[in-house]
Amino acid sequence: MEVLVSLVIAVLTACGVYLSLRGRTFPVVLGLTLLSYAVNLFLFVTGRLVIGAPPIIEAGRSVYADPLPQALVLTAIVISFGMTAFVVILALRARAELGIDHVDGKEGTQR
Amino acid sequence: MNHLVIAPLLLPLITGIALILLRGSANPLRRTLNVASTLALAVVAAALVLQASDGSVQVYRLGDWPAPFGIVLVADRLAALMVIITAVLAAAVLLHAVRGSDRDGRYFHVLFQLQLFGLNGAFLTGDLFNLFVFFEVLLIASYGLLLHGGGPLRTRAGLHFVVINLVGSTLFLFAVGALYGVLGTLNMADLARQAAAVAPDDVGVVRAAGLLLFAVFALKAALAPMHLWLPGAYGNTSLPVAAMFAIMTKVGAYAILRVYSLVFGADGGPVAGLLDPWLLPLALVTVAVGTFGLLASRRLALQAAHLVIVSAGTLLAAFGIGSDAAIAAGLYYLAHTTFAAAALFLLADIIGRARGDLHDNLVTGPVLPRTQLVGGLFLLSCITVAGIPPLSGFFGKLLILQSSVNTPWVSWVFGVLLVTSLLGIMALARSGSTLFFATDDRVATAPAPHNLDLVGVVSLVSAGIVLVVFADPVYAFARDAAMQLLQPGDYIAAVLPGAAVGAAP
Numbered sequence: 001m002e003v004l005v006s007l008v009i010a011v012l013t014a015c016g017v018y019l020s021l022r023g024r025t026f027p028v029v030l031g032l033t034l035l036s037y038a039v040n041l042f043l044f045v046t047g048r049l050v051i052g053a054p055p056i057i058e059a060g061r062s063v064y065a066d067p068l069p070q071a072l073v074l075t076a077i078v079i080s081f082g083m084t085a086f087v088v089i090l091a092l093r094a095r096a097e098l099g100i101d102h103v104d105g106k107e108g109t110q111r
Numbered sequence: 112m113n114h115l116v117i118a119p120l121l122l123p124l125i126t127g128i129a130l131i132l133l134r135g136s137a138n139p140l141r142r143t144l145n146v147a148s149t150l151a152l153a154v155v156a157a158a159l160v161l162q163a164s165d166g167s168v169q170v171y172r173l174g175d176w177p178a179p180f181g182i183v184l185v186a187d188r189l190a191a192l193m194v195i196i197t198a199v200l201a202a203a204v205l206l207h208a209v210r211g212s213d214r215d216g217r218y219f220h221v222l223f224q225l226q227l228f229g230l231n232g233a234f235l236t237g238d239l240f241n242l243f244v245f246f247e248v249l250l251i252a253s254y255g256l257l258l259h260g261g262g263p264l265r266t267r268a269g270l271h272f273v274v275i276n277l278v279g280s281t282l283f284l285f286a287v288g289a290l291y292g293v294l295g296t297l298n299m300a301d302l303a304r305q306a307a308a309v310a311p312d313d314v315g316v317v318r319a320a321g322l323l324l325f326a327v328f329a330l331k332a333a334l335a336p337m338h339l340w341l342p343g344a345y346g347n348t349s350l351p352v353a354a355m356f357a358i359m360t361k362v363g364a365y366a367i368l369r370v371y372s373l374v375f376g377a378d379g380g381p382v383a384g385l386l387d388p389w390l391l392p393l394a395l396v397t398v399a400v401g402t403f404g405l406l407a408s409r410r411l412a413l414q415a416a417h418l419v420i421v422s423a424g425t426l427l428a429a430f431g432i433g434s435d436a437a438i439a440a441g442l443y444y445l446a447h448t449t450f451a452a453a454a455l456f457l458l459a460d461i462i463g464r465a466r467g468d469l470h471d472n473l474v475t476g477p478v479l480p481r482t483q484l485v486g487g488l489f490l491l492s493c494i495t496v497a498g499i500p501p502l503s504g505f506f507g508k509l510l511i512l513q514s515s516v517n518t519p520w521v522s523w524v525f526g527v528l529l530v531t532s533l534l535g536i537m538a539l540a541r542s543g544s545t546l547f548f549a550t551d552d553r554v555a556t557a558p559a560p561h562n563l564d565l566v567g568v569v570s571l572v573s574a575g576i577v578l579v580v581f582a583d584p585v586y587a588f589a590r591d592a593a594m595q596l597l598q599p600g601d602y603i604a605a606v607l608p609g610a611a612v613g614a615a616p
Contacts, residue, residue, distance in 0.1 A: 020278060025270070032277050039284040046292035069291065072240060076284055079247050083280070086254065087273050094270050097263040103274070105267045 005045055012038035025091035025101050032087065036080035043073045115162060116171035116186045118155045119194050119231040122148060127224035134217065142209045145220040149202045152227065156195035163191035164588060166595065168605035170237070178237070178606050179298035185237035185606060188592035189442070193234040193365055196446050197358050199574055200453055201227055207457050207567025208351040215260035215349065222259070226252035226355065233362050237606055239290065239297045242366065243283050246331070250276050253359065260349045268347040275330070275340045283327045289320035300606035303373045303599055307380035314381045321375050321385045325367065332363025333423045335397040342404060345416035350460035353412065354453035354567075360423045361445055368430050368438070372596040373603075391431030391520055395527045397424030402531040405538045411459040411471035414542060415452060418496055421531065422448035428528070429511045432518055438593035440510030443586050447495070447503040447578055454492040454571035461485060461564060462546060467557040473542050478550045480559030486547040488568050493539040495575045498532050503578040508532065510586070 012034050019031025047066030055067035091101070098105040126148035133141055162169065163186055171184040186194075205223065213219040229249025236242050254276075258269045291297055293313045294305040309317050330337045341360070345353045367390070375385040401420030408414040426448065429441030463471035465479050479485055491502070498504035508528060515524040578585055595601065 016281075020274070028274055032274065032281075035278065035281045039281050039288070042285060043288040043291075046288045048292075069288075072287075072291075075240075075244065079244070079280075082251070083247075083273075083277055086251070087270075087277065090254075090258075090266070090270055090273055094266045097261075097266045103267075103270060105263065 001049055005041070005049065009038050009041050009045075012041070023102055023104070025094060025103055028103060029084065029087055029091055033080075033084055036076070036084070040073050040076055040080070043069055043076055045069075112171055112175070113162075113169050114171070115155070115158055116169050116184050116235065117173075119152060119159065119198075119235065120184070120228060122152050122155060123224040123227040123231065127221050127228060130221045130224060134221070138214065141220045142213065145223060146202075146205055146209065148224065149198070149205050149227070152231075153195070153198040153202050156191070156198040159186055159191040160195050160588075162186070163188045164591075166591065166601075168595075168602050170605050179296050179301035182241055183237040183298065183606055184235045185300075185602065186235055187602060188588065188595050189365070189369070190234045192442060192446070192588065192592055193361070194231055196361075196449055197227065197230050197234070200358055200449055200571075201355065203450075203567045203570040203574070204351055204355045204453060204457070205567075206570065207354070207460070207564070210561070210564050212260070212349055212351050212460070216258075218255060219259055222252045222255040223355070226256060228252075230358060230362065234365060237299050239287055239299055239302065239370075243280070243287060246283070246362070247280060249359070249362070250280070253356065256352045256355070257344060257348045259352055264347045265349075268343045272340055272344040279327050279330045282323055286320045286323035286327065289316055289323070293317055293320075298606065299370070299373055300599075300603040303376075303379070303603055304607070306374050306382050307378060309381060311381070317382050318385060321371075321382060322389075324370060325386060325389070328363045328366045328370070329393070330363070331360065332367060332427060333360045333397070333420050334363075334393050334427055335400050335424070338397060338400065338420050338423070341420055342408075342413055342416045345419060345456075346410065346413040350412055350456050350463070351567075353416070354456035354460075357419060357449050357453040357456065360419055361426070361449060364423065364426050364430065364445065367427065368441075368596065372438075373599045376597070376599055378599060386431070387433075391428055391524075394424045394427035394431050395523055397421075398428065398527055398531050399424075402534045402538075405535060408538075409473055411462060411473060411542060411546070412456065414473075414538065415455040415459055418455065418535070419452050421535065422452060425508070425511065425528065428524060429514065432511075432515055432520065432524070434514060434518070435590065435593040435597055437511065437514035438596060439586065439590040440507065440514045442589035442592055443510055443578070443582075444507030446585070446589075447507045447575060450571045450574045450578075451492060451495040451504060454488075454568050454575070455496060457568045457571065458485070458489055458492060461560050461568065462489070465555065465557050465560055467555065473545050475545060475549045475551050477553035477555040479547065480555050480557070482547060484565070485560065486543070488565065488572060489543060489547070491572050492568070492575075493543060495572065497536045497539055499536065501579065503575040503582075506579060506582055 016031045016035030019027045047069035050065040053063045053065045055065045095101045169186040173182045229245050232245035254273050293316045333341045371386050375382050401417050404417035426441050429437045459471045466476050469476045495502040495504045498508040515521050
């Protein structure tokens with residue numbers, strides 16, 4: 001399962017990097033979203049993959065899931081959600097004010 | 112517990128919330144509240160400096176949970192110094208902004224206070240994840256402030272700034288996650304202990320995470336090659352906001368200094384000296400690149416933006432040398448350069464308004480109204496920025512140069528800093544003569560700047576003079592702060608009482 005999770009994170013990150021390097025605001029926003037998904041998953045597994053274990057102390061249990069990464073992920077999700085909402089609005093405003101959805105406000109020289 | 116430590120966070124937060132609630136009320140009320148709160152913050156910051164000056168490290172445990180389980184705020188000399196620099200800068204910028212430019216957007220006062228909340232939090236926190244959260248707080252506020260006033264150029268610059276900082280935040284989280292995954296803690300004092308005792312198999316991960324963190328902090332500090340976002344963002348935003356942003360690159364420099372003296376410092380065992388091959392060369396490149404930008408700029412605000420890059424490079428060069436004298440010189444320079452760059456941005460605002468349609472473009476125009484006064488202030492702030500005696504820039508650079516003697520880098524530091532200083536003087540002299548001497552027959556139509564318009568600039572310039580007059584106590588404080596940083600044992604012992612310093616748990 002470790003291999004599967006790390007592959008998922010790697011693919012999400014690679015797609016995120018590729019998309020955020022694109023020239024139009026919509027792929028860039030999508031790329032940032034994918035990057036934040038990847039980092040959320042990454043943070044989540046820093047507590048190691050444990051299945052069926054409680055995160056808080058319980059009598060008679062010896063295996064626990066680390067609760068701290070879950071709290072960190074929650075914070076990171078809230079922040080990245082708010083940021084995504086903001087950058088979407090900003091991209092729309094840039095489209096309205098600049099008349100084009102290119103991040104530089106004008107078409108690139110090639111293509 | 113000593114509640115003074117959390118006061119620089121609570122004061123702007125509560126004021127910011129109150130200002131949101133007062134958003135429908137008259138502008139004078141909001142202005143008064145904002146100014147009063149910012150001045151009160153300066154008083155709180157002064158009390159914090161007095162408290163830190165005896166060398167004690169004050170720890171504030173939020174919720175009274177013991178570290179490393181709870182989150183702590185830590186006020187040592189460095190944190191107190193950063194908080195007071197922020198408060199003085201904020202007060203001066205605000206006194207300028209309330210002369211009219213705060214009316215360009217509805218939420219200026221709210222965002223201003225929330226930015227202060229984020230800045231003070233970043234300086235005072237003792238927890239790496241909390242540092243991320245406060246970075247986000249100050250960034251969200253800065254996104255709003257950057258767009259203050261609107262306009263297509265500003266929107267485009269804002270989009271670039273937001274996207275690059277979101278990527279930076281993602282990298283920050285990757286680094287934090289990797290450190291937590293290996294070391295099992297995010298409290299900075301505890302990280303220092305764990306990193307010193309890290310297992311040989313995990314050293315690679317910790318070093319990679321450390322360098323990833325460096326990339327993020329370098330992005331915030333505008334270290335080459337990650338400085339390219341800065342001229343667009345600072346040059347296109349409203350100028351009082353750009354003046355406030357003079358402290359933002361210093362947050363990155365502060366984070367580099369804090370994390371790499373504490374966690375990756377000389378006591379760091381297998382991860383010690385992580386930045387040694389990187390920081391000083393990159394900083395010198397930054398100084399050179401910033402100076403070229405300064406020479407090529409066609410607007411005064413862009414020149415000031417490139418000066419921010421130059422100052423970030425100079426500052427990090429001092430931190431890169433890494434001796435106590437160099438860090439002390441860097442801290443003195445940090446105080447000076449924050450005020451000087453902000454003064455230049457505010458002057459660009461005043462000059463731009465007085466020149467009407469020409470704005471702050473460096474082309475010949477009419478004789479400015481009150482040209483002697485504005486020109487005199489411009490001359491003073493240029494002398495300060497460029498590092499000509501007798502003002503504070505000279506002492507800052509002199510101290511940095513002095514501290515590089517007897518290091519292997521001495522010829523590089525002397526060469527780069529002295530040549531770029533000369534080029535900087537040339538660029539600023541050219542701007543001054545274009546703006547104030549090479550005037551034509553046109554008559555200025557814009558109203559002359561009122562005395563109150565100049566309060567912000569005058570207070571920033573006089574802050575530079577105060578730094579010279581009281582150079583000895585300020586430098587002594589900076590020196591003590593540097594000594595405290597280079598002996599992280601006190602910090603660790605204060606945050607984690609009962610834990611033996613340097614020993615593995």
